[in-house]
Amino acid sequence: MGSVAEPELAEAHMRQLLGSLGLDVNYVRGQANTLYFLDNGQEHAVVDFVGGYGSLIFGHNHPKLVAYAKQLLDAQVPIHAQFSYHPYANELATALNRVHRREFGTAEDYRAIFANSGAEAVETALKHAEMDRSIRLAALGEQIHSHVEEARAAVAAGAAVVADQAYDTVGVTDRSADSYERLVEAVHRHNEPKFARSPLFLTLEGSFHGKLAGSLQLTHNSAYRLPFRALAAQARFLPFDQPAAIDKALDEERTFVFDVVVRDGVVDVVERELPVIGGFFVEPIQGEGGIHEVGVDMARAIRAAADAGGFPVILDEIQSGVGRSGAFFAGSHIGLTGDYYVLAKSLGGGLSKLSVLLVRDSRYQPDFELLHSSTFAKDAFSCHIAREVVQMLEADDGAAYRRVVERGDQLRAMLERIHSAFPDVVKDCRGRGLMLGLEFQDQSTCDDEIIASSARDGLIGYVLAGYLLREHRVRVFPTASASHTLRFEPSVELTDDEISQLESGLEAACQLLHERAGARLVGA
Numbered sequence: 001m002g003s004v005a006e007p008e009l010a011e012a013h014m015r016q017l018l019g020s021l022g023l024d025v026n027y028v029r030g031q032a033n034t035l036y037f038l039d040n041g042q043e044h045a046v047v048d049f050v051g052g053y054g055s056l057i058f059g060h061n062h063p064k065l066v067a068y069a070k071q072l073l074d075a076q077v078p079i080h081a082q083f084s085y086h087p088y089a090n091e092l093a094t095a096l097n098r099v100h101r102r103e104f105g106t107a108e109d110y111r112a113i114f115a116n117s118g119a120e121a122v123e124t125a126l127k128h129a130e131m132d133r134s135i136r137l138a139a140l141g142e143q144i145h146s147h148v149e150e151a152r153a154a155v156a157a158g159a160a161v162v163a164d165q166a167y168d169t170v171g172v173t174d175r176s177a178d179s180y181e182r183l184v185e186a187v188h189r190h191n192e193p194k195f196a197r198s199p200l201f202l203t204l205e206g207s208f209h210g211k212l213a214g215s216l217q218l219t220h221n222s223a224y225r226l227p228f229r230a231l232a233a234q235a236r237f238l239p240f241d242q243p244a245a246i247d248k249a250l251d252e253e254r255t256f257v258f259d260v261v262v263r264d265g266v267v268d269v270v271e272r273e274l275p276v277i278g279g280f281f282v283e284p285i286q287g288e289g290g291i292h293e294v295g296v297d298m299a300r301a302i303r304a305a306a307d308a309g310g311f312p313v314i315l316d317e318i319q320s321g322v323g324r325s326g327a328f329f330a331g332s333h334i335g336l337t338g339d340y341y342v343l344a345k346s347l348g349g350g351l352s353k354l355s356v357l358l359v360r361d362s363r364y365q366p367d368f369e370l371l372h373s374s375t376f377a378k379d380a381f382s383c384h385i386a387r388e389v390v391q392m393l394e395a396d397d398g399a400a401y402r403r404v405v406e407r408g409d410q411l412r413a414m415l416e417r418i419h420s421a422f423p424d425v426v427k428d429c430r431g432r433g434l435m436l437g438l439e440f441q442d443q444s445t446c447d448d449e450i451i452a453s454s455a456r457d458g459l460i461g462y463v464l465a466g467y468l469l470r471e472h473r474v475r476v477f478p479t480a481s482a483s484h485t486l487r488f489e490p491s492v493e494l495t496d497d498e499i500s501q502l503e504s505g506l507e508a509a510c511q512l513l514h515e516r517a518g519a520r521l522v523g524a
């Protein structure tokens, strides 16, 4: 038989793009921070600083987690037994609550709803927040309805008359027969479209909360978001570090409906505020936006605005959580307590895919459990693995968190050295724990055309990634929405040798940028 090449059907376009940057490597094995690819039957090692985009706090195939996974499979643990009792899910929820109480000093429980991916947990949070808002909307609607009825009875009994001012407020000019009913019709006409309006979610500029229909509208990157904006409720993106902008935005978004009151025999129309804000989504440390930690003043202002407005703060700890910052919850460093939390990525230990939404007991809607589900969510395998991950982080009085801090400090010290050695190339170095970023200077006006055009096309981070992989066997990637910031999210197993290997690579890459040697950077 002739050897006709098989067509490439799984994202061939992406493969081609990766290929043009030398990034279409087929990794066949992974352990700790090392990935291996084959060349002529020979394994070649690559040091991995991408860490599964932050999903590998314990690295690739951690032996303890692998052994535990094998044990679960050997024991024939039923993985999909939906609609039965799942004590392992409860144990995981309990473990997460224990950690939360320690880090935030709170006593309140958080209820857990399970999902499969980060974006799915964000969508689950969106739905729960909307359910909460709908209940508040319905309560307001019922109050207005009973006030309308009370006033109708008072008018019919001759105990009250409608104030001229009330007609003026709702714009009724014809005040002949049945005029109270005209007033009520005008109130309804005014209120109905407002009650039917989509919720508005608040989040910060640079945010990344996923790429599904709803979560995408919370993701700031306009290239991802705008083509799909008709699909879901919109978000308002607030400046990252301007606490005063929150109240200003809330004032602008304030929406009022009409209510009817009877006072001293007079029917009047008053305004009532409608709950339009569905929630405030915050990444305590933005990942895809370029590794930015929310400031303490901003955190305080977000919390205060939510408390005053009655809407939940939803902390997206999908990337920053599960130990990456040196604490389980990155929000704990800035004193930002969430009403909801979303966790995913590293919670699956690099072996399973799961995510979880935690909701503060006092805001939790038990009926949500009857409305929301997924075939794969809350499966035994991933819940057991995740509980083991939490145990590994918590073991020995939090030794793993201390290790994240110590390893993170070493890595950061190296990145700072690069920053100070190449100020014309590197703009900033930032982050916390093992969630670090190195921002490069804008090179779009560089007089080397290869470098300048890569920068203009948003590819400079990928060009650097291609160079570091090819020449230094180091795997790095930029953050998704800030392509001139390289991210470093290795596991706690990070060694000094791995840091040195990255240092040599970054030094050489910066030297080439400094010399404007674009051709050598792309290997031309």
Ligand code: PMP
Residues within 6 Å of the ligand: 053, 117, 118, 119, 120, 122, 208, 209, 210, 211, 283, 287, 288, 316, 317, 318, 319, 320, 344, 345
């Ligand atoms: N939120 C944050 C903060 C993330 O970093 C990501 C993924 N980068 C997501 C949500 C989406 O998670 P997933 O890719 O699992 O859908």
